[in-house]
Amino acid sequence: MASDYLKIEQLTCGYGQGFNLRKVSVSLEQGALAGIIGPNGSGKTTLFKGISGQLPTKSGHIHLHNTSLSHLKLKEKAKRVAVVSQFPDTADITVEDYVLMGRLPYREPFQFFEPRKDVVIARKYMRLTGVYGHRKKYLSQLSGGEQQLAAIAQALTQEPELLLMDEPTSHLDITHQVEILNLIQRLNREMNLTVLMIIHDLNLAAEYCDYLIMMKDGAIHTKGTPQEVLTYEKIEQVYDTVVVTQTNPLSGKPAIFLVSENILKEIQAKYGGIQR
Amino acid sequence: MTNKYLSWTLFTLLLVILLVAASLLSLTIGEASISLTDIPSLLQQKESMEYFILTQIRLPRIVLAFAVGGALSLAGAILQGIFRNPLVEPYTLGISGGAALGVAFVIVLGFHLTIGMFMLPLAGFAGAMTTILIVGVLGFLRGGTDINKMLLIGVMISFVASSAMMFLMSITTSENLHGIVFWIMGSLDEPNKMLIQITLYSALAGLLFSYLFARPLNALLLGQEKAAHLGINSKTTIRLLFITASLLTGICVSVAGVIGFVGLVIPHLIRLIAGSDYRFLLIGSFLGGGLFLILSDIVARTIISPNELPIGVITGIAGGILFIIVLNQSRNKKRHGI
Numbered sequence: 001m002a003s004d005y006l007k008i009e010q011l012t013c014g015y016g017q018g019f020n021l022r023k024v025s026v027s028l029e030q031g032a033l034a035g036i037i038g039p040n041g042s043g044k045t046t047l048f049k050g051i052s053g054q055l056p057t058k059s060g061h062i063h064l065h066n067t068s069l070s071h072l073k074l075k076e077k078a079k080r081v082a083v084v085s086q087f088p089d090t091a092d093i094t095v096e097d098y099v100l101m102g103r104l105p106y107r108e109p110f111q112f113f114e115p116r117k118d119v120v121i122a123r124k125y126m127r128l129t130g131v132y133g134h135r136k137k138y139l140s141q142l143s144g145g146e147q148q149l150a151a152i153a154q155a156l157t158q159e160p161e162l163l164l165m166d167e168p169t170s171h172l173d174i175t176h177q178v179e180i181l182n183l184i185q186r187l188n189r190e191m192n193l194t195v196l197m198i199i200h201d202l203n204l205a206a207e208y209c210d211y212l213i214m215m216k217d218g219a220i221h222t223k224g225t226p227q228e229v230l231t232y233e234k235i236e237q238v239y240d241t242v243v244v245t246q247t248n249p250l251s252g253k254p255a256i257f258l259v260s261e262n263i264l265k266e267i268q269a270k271y272g273g274i275q276r
Numbered sequence: 277m278t279n280k281y282l283s284w285t286l287f288t289l290l291l292v293i294l295l296v297a298a299s300l301l302s303l304t305i306g307e308a309s310i311s312l313t314d315i316p317s318l319l320q321q322k323e324s325m326e327y328f329i330l331t332q333i334r335l336p337r338i339v340l341a342f343a344v345g346g347a348l349s350l351a352g353a354i355l356q357g358i359f360r361n362p363l364v365e366p367y368t369l370g371i372s373g374g375a376a377l378g379v380a381f382v383i384v385l386g387f388h389l390t391i392g393m394f395m396l397p398l399a400g401f402a403g404a405m406t407t408i409l410i411v412g413v414l415g416f417l418r419g420g421t422d423i424n425k426m427l428l429i430g431v432m433i434s435f436v437a438s439s440a441m442m443f444l445m446s447i448t449t450s451e452n453l454h455g456i457v458f459w460i461m462g463s464l465d466e467p468n469k470m471l472i473q474i475t476l477y478s479a480l481a482g483l484l485f486s487y488l489f490a491r492p493l494n495a496l497l498l499g500q501e502k503a504a505h506l507g508i509n510s511k512t513t514i515r516l517l518f519i520t521a522s523l524l525t526g527i528c529v530s531v532a533g534v535i536g537f538v539g540l541v542i543p544h545l546i547r548l549i550a551g552s553d554y555r556f557l558l559i560g561s562f563l564g565g566g567l568f569l570i571l572s573d574i575v576a577r578t579i580i581s582p583n584e585l586p587i588g589v590i591t592g593i594a595g596g597i598l599f600i601i602v603l604n605q606s607r608n609k610k611r612h613g614i
Contacts, residue, residue, distance in 0.1 A: 054501060078507030091497040092552050104495055105507035109488060112555060113281065158506070 004063070005030035005194060006051075006162060011060035013050040014218070021046050022219040023060065028196065028211065030161075033188045035205040036198045037229075038215030039239050044198045045166065047215065051196070052083045052164050064162060078105035082155035086166040086198075088147030089139065095150050096135040099126055102157025118157075125156040129183060145176035152183065163187075165197035169204065177201075181208045206230050206253045214238055230254040232276070244274070284556040287549075291563035298570045299338050303330060305574055307582050340464050340472045341573045342566035344528045345538050347479035349565025351521035351528075352539030353546075353557050354486055357493045358514045358521075359423050365540035366525035369430030370407045372536075373437030375529040378403020380441045380456045384448045396459065397471060400530030407433050408522040412515075421500070421511045426518075461586035462533035464573055475531050482524045483562050489513055493554040535588050538565050541595040548606045568595070 006028040014020030021043050028034055036044045049055040051062060053069065062069040064080060072080070082102070089098070102125075103118040126132040129149045134142060142150060148168060155163055168184070169177040185208055187193050199205045205212060206226040214222045214229050216238045222229045232245045235256065242264060244257045267274060304310050310318065310326055318326045351366040366372070382399040410433060415426030445453055466472055486493075492513040495503040500510040528535070546560040572590040579585060 052505065054504070074504060074509055075507035078505060083505040085502065089498045089502060092547075093494075093497065094551075097494075097553065098498075101495055101498070101506055104491060107491060112490070 005032075005065060006196070007061075007063040008051070009061045009063075011047070011050055011062060012058045013055045013060075014046050014058070015055075019043070019046060020058070020218060021050065022217075024050075024218075024220055025060075026213055026220060026223060028194060030194055031188065031192045032211050033185065033195045033209050034197070034211040034213065035209035036196065036213045036215060037200075037202060037205050038221070042215040042238070043218040044215050046218070047213075048164060048166055048196075048198055052081070053077065075105050078158060078160075080160055081162045081164060082158040082160035084148075084151045084155050084163070084165040084168060086170060088144060088151055090147070091139055093139060094135065095131055095137055095139060095142065096122065096126070098139055098150060099131075099135075099153045099157050102154040105158060121159070122153075122157050125153045126150075128156070128187075129153040145172050145179070148172065148176070148180060149183075152180070156187070161194060163193055163195045163197075165195065167198050167200055170200055177204065184208070202230060202235070202256045206255065207248065207251060226253050230256060232256075242274070280553075284550065287556070288559060288563065291560065291567060295342070295563060295567050295570070298567055298574070299342075302338050302341075302570055302574050303334050305578055306334065336466070336469065336472050337464050337573060338570055339476055340466055340532065341569040343472070343476040343479040344464070344532045344535060345542075345565035345567070345569025346562040347475070347482060347524040347528050347565075348535065348539040349542040349561040349568070350479070350483055350486065350558060351524045352565075353543035353554075353561040354493070354517050354521040355539075356543055357496055357554060358517050359427055360496065360499065361427065362544065363540075364427065365537075366521065366528075367534065367536060367539070368427070368434070369411055369522070369525075370433030370437060371404045371430075371522060371525045372529050372534045373434040373441075374407030375400040375404040375526065376456075376460050376534060377437040377441050377444075378406070379459050379530075380444045383452050383455045383459070384444050386452075394468075397530040400459075400533075401526055403437075404522070404526030404529055407437070408519075408526065412518065412522075415518075416515060421514045423500075423514065459533050462535040462588045463584075464532055464569075464587060465584075466531055471531050475527055478524060478527050479562075482520055483558065485520055486517065486558055489517055490554040490558060493517070493558075494552075497552060533588075535569070535591055537588075537591045537595040538569060541599045542568055545599060545602055548602050 004027055008024060008026045011024045012021050024047060036047060038044050046055065050057060051069070057070050069077065069081070091098070099122045100114055100118060102122065103114060106118070123132065126135055129152050131146060131150045131153055134146060139147060139150065152168070165184070169180055172180065181204060184195055184197070188195050199209070209226060212223065212226055212229040213220055214234065221238050222234050230245060232243050235241070235243050235245070242259050244259060245254050246257070247253070248255045300312060303315065304312050306329070308326065308329055310330065315330065318324060318330060321327055348366055355364045355366060355369070356362055378399040379396055382395055387395055411426050411430050414429050415422055441456070445456055492503065492508045492510070495506050495508045496510060496513065503510045525539070542565045543557065543561045546557055546564050550556055550560055569587070569591070572587055572594060575594070576585040576587045576590045
């Protein structure tokens with residue numbers, strides 16, 4: 001079934017005796033654009049690392065299209081799952097060489113030069129992400145947003161089915177945030193690429209994701225559409241912070257407002273509490 | 277893309293030409309100066325003194341310089357790649373310290389006089405291997421590859437070894453002391469043909485083997501995690517390459533003593549000139565290291581002729597100055613976006 005494309009069952013993984021996930025189960029449809037949200041320390045990154053394979057699975061299963069991810073060889077996995085990490089890669093290599101590394105999973109051990117086809121694929125995704133003009137520059141000469149775009153280009157060059165992203169927009173200005181998320185949305189729609197990303201900004205999560213997984217204390221608190229998940233009650237439970245939610249007049253998605261302590265006190269004094 | 281391959285090919289050719297030129301120069305220069313044009317005819321006169329000098333003294337030295345320079349520089353390039361640290365060189369991991377301690381031990385106990393000429397290289401190799409074993413076992417514990425831990429353990433072993441050596445030097449006779457110091461300073465004066473052959477073949481084997489990992493090394497530039505996401509088994513890669521580089525270093529140190537700086541400076545020079553792509557960096561470092569050591573040996577043999585300077589003096593001074601010059605120029609270039 002389509003809804004079992006990425007199927008995580010009773011997953012526990014974590015750091016020795018320290019923080020561990022508590023039997024997380026979640027399924028994604030093929031072509032979903034899903035977000036993992038939750039406060040710091042809620043297990044977002046642990047879940048992410050469990051799926052990407054950085055943390056070994058302690059119990060439970062992760063299936064991608066009925067194949068167990070933990071049984072896939074690294075190379076086979078890299079052809080199907082690409083990961084964009086939170087901090088952009090920096091090394092003294094050109095953008096083109098960097099993006100071309102996305103073809104590594106497809107190389108034979110003795111293949112020394114990259115085939116013409118790989119260069120064509122890499123250039124295609126550099127054009128798509130808009131870093132083609134920078135291809136001769138060194139990674140370290142790019143801005144943070146451009147580095148992130150280059151990282152996405154590299155991930156796409158792997159031609160994966162599933163793209164995992166760890167806070168792709170966390171240290172970018174709104175121009176680049178929107179640029180990158182629009183790109184991800186377009187890739188998701190046009191290439192039927194399944195995307196799962198950790199995202200801190202609840203408003204961006206609401207606007208772009210069509211499925212949200214809200215974590216609290218190493219377990220899933222709520223999962224569903226942004227409308228289902230991002231209600232003020234649930235956000236206040238999970239984040240322990242007072243918020244007001246409304247609907248974005250254009251998109252119809254939830255929009256979340258924070259309230260300062262001063263205002264809260266005024267309202268408390270005037271009305272005895274927030275009138276919902 | 278084709279541009280890149282073209283420049284790599286040209287650069288390789290240039291290095292080979294320079295290597296041949298340096299080797300010829302090294303054949304002609306020395307206490308007995310031999311003209312280049314005379315060499316073919318001299319090689320026919322098997323009874324002559326010049327024939328003996330060319331084939332028994334100068335040629336073996338050139339071969340050894342090429343092998344040791346190439347191997348050390350290759351080991352440096354590999355280690356800088358797997359440790360993702362530009363300051364790592366073959367000797368950082370305590371390999372030279374361990375080897376020197378092994379040699380000092382044998383000299384102090386006087387074994388080298390009784391057991392024979394292979395004793396010192398063997399002792400050096402045993403010392404180097406012991407260090408590698410300790411660093412490797414501790415670093416690879418529990419299925420992990422903790423490269424920072426390995427690095428620190430290596431540095432600590434260096435300190436322990438050098439202290440232990442100072443202890444040995446302080447209690448021994450001045451004759452032994454001289455032997456130890458002489459060995460530590462490094463020399464390409466190796467009379468045994470078999471040791472030279474072993475060094476050359478292992479250096480070439482190391483080069484071939486490391487080439488299997490040229491692409492994984494490129495991916496490791498981005499870190500172990502990223503490499504894993506690109507389908508590279510970074511643990512296996514790091515372990516195999518660590519062992520390769522360590523063996524190469526161990527062999528070089530036991531045959532030629534501690535010749536510093538080649539493994540640090542040459543890979544950096546090649547990287548500054550031709551970029552960090554390991555597909556070229558490995559061969560470039562190998563050829564460049566061999567070239568550098570042949571040239572250094574010429575200087576060491578001739579500068580205070582008829583005496584000979586320890587080659588480590590030349591590699592340190594020349595390498596350091598050359599490196600600063602190139603670094604300065606390439607940084608300027610980068611800053612101006614050329």
